[in-house]
Amino acid sequence: MRNIPVTTTMHYPDLIPGGEKANARITGMAFITATVTAIIGLTLYDPVIHEADYLSAAARHSNQIVLGAVFELILACANIGTGIMLFPHLRKVNQSLGLGYALFRLLEVVFILIGLLSMLSIVSISHDYMNQTGNAVVLQTNASILKTIHGWAFVLGPHFMLGINTMIYSALFYQSALIPKRLALLGTTGAFLILTASLLEMFSVISTFSIALILMALPIAVYEMILAGWLIRKGFNYEKLNGSQQISHC
């Protein structure tokens, strides 16, 4: 790495023809995909999350739960997408915080994957439960452990980690004015609310799938959708960024 010439800011042409405009559109699409698949996944998980006898419900609706897991997998990929698509911009505002954002996105994905694995394991157990292989009470205990893990993974990933990573990138957006400052402010507010909500969940003040939580999660959901629409229609305000001569290359 010692011999890097000074001219290395040159890059290959980017993956997507059309450069940054196309990249901004992909970023917006990634945000929308993430939100849509998250809602679909959670809806498909409903029999396990809300029914009292969720083990037999999981067995009856096993295809539905598995489909929910596939949607969560798409969610995980879209989330990594939002991480990497924003990174090159954020890096120019603040390299450490830019990388911090990408890593907290990744941690969110890891918790989503833990929840997904728990759900799939509940489906596996539910078949034993229906075929009566093994003690029913013990199977229920194990399933309730998995359900609890899924619940906590949901608190720590899509609430806690989401709050932190959204806080970071929205603050950098605010500082650099890459998007309208008012929109960035909505982002930091939404991030603060979801972060607070996750802490309240950990101390059992509010429950994970309750109305109170939906209300606290609403601003960040609205923010992500406005942001997505903004990126798709207008893209980033590059002229606000210092060193803008490099931007068209990455």
Next chain:
Amino acid sequence: MHTNKNIAIIIGVLFLIAAIASIAGLLLYGPVLNNPEYILNGSQNSRISWGAVLEIITAFAVMGTAIALYPVLKNYNERLALAAVGFRLAEGVVIIIGILCLLTIVTLNQDAGKALDSNLPAYLIAGKLLVTFHNWTFLYGPNVLLGPSTLMTAYVLYKTKLVPRAVSTLGLIGGPLIFLCGVLVTLGLFNQISIWGTLLAIPVFAYEMSLAIWLVSKGFIQPKAVSMPVNNLYKLAGGISKGVA
């Protein structure tokens, strides 16, 4: 040039370590994966622990391949390079979660000897649960999450011609296939350890091994700058010199 060659060798060796350690780990795991009553009557705990050690080596090697490739790939496309690291890290984390499941069985196996007879069925089911969870991590780590990182890495290698296109094409095919394999297994169409599961995994395995052997023996291909038109030379000077430095 010197540093260049070293990075290529490191990447190749990490790919080889990941492949060898994962196969050896799986073989060592045999008793706990195949005996549903291992948690009660299993007696090969040190073998399982060695399997766990090999799997942790796998996880580190897996993460290492992407981290070592990052400086090379990022000159072509920073986002794809970072995404490849991201998916590889996620794969490593999922592999580690699988290790924790089987190590928990080893711990419970030591406890089960002292347990009351009436509690033994609970141990059996807990053991089954942990193996089930491990098997899902084994599908999602080395299959599902391997797919995107393979595709992204192979795409950049294909575009830059840093390795022969025969090698990178294998990755372009193998990445999507191994991801598809994971989704189809999740949907219950066939088992991971089956003819279809193996067939869909062959291209990605062939890609990793041919890439590893190429990088260790030959390193990255240097562009033949002399014969380039000026315009291309200009691009290559920026991309490659940083990429392979």
